[in-house]
Amino acid sequence: MAKLKVHGVSLSPFVRKVLFALAYKEQPYDQVNVFPGDTSDEFSAISPLHKVPVLEDDGFTIPDSSIILRxxxxxxxxxxxxPADPQDQARACWLEEYADTxxxxxxxGLFRERFLARAFFKREPDEALIATILSETMPPVLDYLESVVQDDGFFLGDHLTVADIGITSAFVSAGYGDFEPNAESHPKLAGYVARATASPIVVARLAEEQAAAASLTG
Amino acid sequence: MAKLKVHGVSLSPFVRKVLFALAYKEQPYDQVNVFPGDTSDEFSAISPLHKVPVLEDDGFTIPDSSIILRxxxxxxxxxxxxPADPQDQARACWLEEYADTxxxxxxxGLFRERFLARAFFKREPDEALIATILSETMPPVLDYLESVVQDDGFFLGDHLTVADIGITSAFVSAGYGDFEPNAESHPKLAGYVARATASPIVVARLAEEQAAAASLTG
Structure with missing residues (x-):
């Protein structure tokens, strides 16, 4: 049995952040498939906001993906x-926060409407919401990320940081909704997302997610 | 001119967190009175989510109270x-996050409806919302905090932490809405809030907030 245990389903973007970090830090873990919003007494006791993930470490439990990464x-x-430098670290944490929100x-929204709606909620997608995201909500977000992402390598700096973990996890979720940044309107960001999702850790994680996704759609 | 500059109005609970920390760390600062939701190009450039506070340090800027504290x-x-211990630190950060959300x-909600509504928005308070907060939303939050707060001293551990900063700032906001935890139903929490709000840093901060509050209500 691994010392660490992750409570939360693999398709949660916040669980995915923790699984990315555990892979990068080469730490084995067990996983308990808890859905977000679980209001059981057992889960409420370790996650008062009923959110996933919760990390369990030899009896100690802590919720919140950002706090777990720290x-x-x-x-x-x-x-x-x-990053070691305080300003670089603050920038990375800010980008993680921006990605998380x-x-x-x-x-x-794209993940829910274009993937979960039919596969899990057994309903039609909300096409009006999808259109609003694509035409109104998402473009300024992409513009902002385009303005701050590096031309090559990681999102910022010279090694993987919580910025990469948060931003990549969000775009993986968007990928289930058939979305990726447009290489003509947002070339730096599109290049970054292509690099990040081709990295070995992300490729391995996506392969493991297939089983979770298949269990929903099967 | 102080090296550090805080962008944001003093009555914002998130600005207050940063001002508590600066007082505790005995760092001088200048302040720029920006309201939350400022969508000017100038402020959007340093706060993409239009939130306060933003900390400016010799040209470097960073938003988000939790990231600023770090x-x-x-x-x-x-x-x-x-706290130095990783588990204690994670608990403190979790309580800060719980306080912030x-x-x-x-x-x-109580601050807005019972204080800002008449003083700033020039409208009547939403009494139904106040009743919902007091009877439904707040009680389980108080129960949770009562279950984790220490009997005496700081919220947890043996020195002031981000847990104290977040939780105290929230209860200061509630105080503008004439709310404090009930000593009969939540004795440990009520004792904590009374201790925290009587501490020299909080007393000094509240005195400075009087001017800001008076400018709204005057």
């Missing part, structure tokens, strides 16, 4: 996911 | 606001 860094400092609202 | 800790490590929704 905890993993403190416990397993090899392969750091935070504004970007994720767009990406999770 | 940055201040890295730049000014004396008087630490994060679920607790703040309740406290900010």
């Amino acid at each position: 905890y993993l860094e403190a416990k397993y400092p090899a392969n750091p996911i935070y 504004r970007l994720m609202e767009c990406c999770a | 940055y201040l800790e890295a730049k000014y490590p004396a008087n630490p606001i994060y 679920r607790l703040m929704e309740c406290c900010a």
Whole structure:
């Protein structure tokens, strides 16, 4: 049995952030398939907001993907996911926060309507919402990310950080909704997303997600 | 001119978090009175989500109170606001996050309806919303905090942390809405809030907020 346990389903973009970090830090883990919004007494006790993921480490439990990433860094400092310089670190954390909120609202909306709606909720997609995301909500988000992403390599700096983890996870969710940044309107961002989703850790994670996705759509 | 500059109005609970930390770390600062939701090009450039606070440090700018607190800790490590132990630190950060979200929704609602509504928005309070907060939304939040707060001293551990900063700021906002935890139903939490709001840093901050509050209500 692995020392670490991740509570949360693999298709959650916030669970995915933690699984990316565990892969990058080469830490084995067990996983418990909890859906977001689980209000059971057992899960409420370890996740008062009923959110996934929760990390369990030898009896200690902590919710919130961003706090879990920070905890993993403190416990397993090899392969750091935070820049050492305070300003670079703040920038990386800000981009993680932006990815977790504004970007994720767009990406999770596409994931929900274009993938989960039929596969899991057994309903038709909300086409009006999809159109609003694509024409109104998403474009300024892409413009902002285009303005700050690097021309090559990682999202910022010279190694993988929480910015890459958050932004890549969001675009993986968007990918289930058949969305990727347009290479003509957002060339730097499109190049980044293509690089990130072709990286070995992401490729391996996506292969493992296939089983979870297949269990929903099958 | 101080090296640090805080963009945001003093009555914002998230600005208040940063001002608490700056006081605790004894760092001078200038302040620019920006309201949350400012969509000017100038402010959007430093706060893409149009939120306050933004910290400016010699030309470097960073939004988000939680990220600013972490940055201040890295730049000014004396008087630490994060526990050194990774599990204690994760717990403190989780309580900060809980304060910033679920607790703040309740406290900010009371602040808005019972204080800002008449003073700033020049409208009547939404009494139905106030009743819902007091009877439905807030009680389970208070129950949770009661279950985790210490009997005496700080919210957790043996020195002030981001948990104290977030939770105290939220209850200061609630105080503008004439709310404090009930000593009979939530004795540990009520004791904590009374201790925290009587601490010199909070007393000094509240005195400075009087001017901001008076300018609204005057």
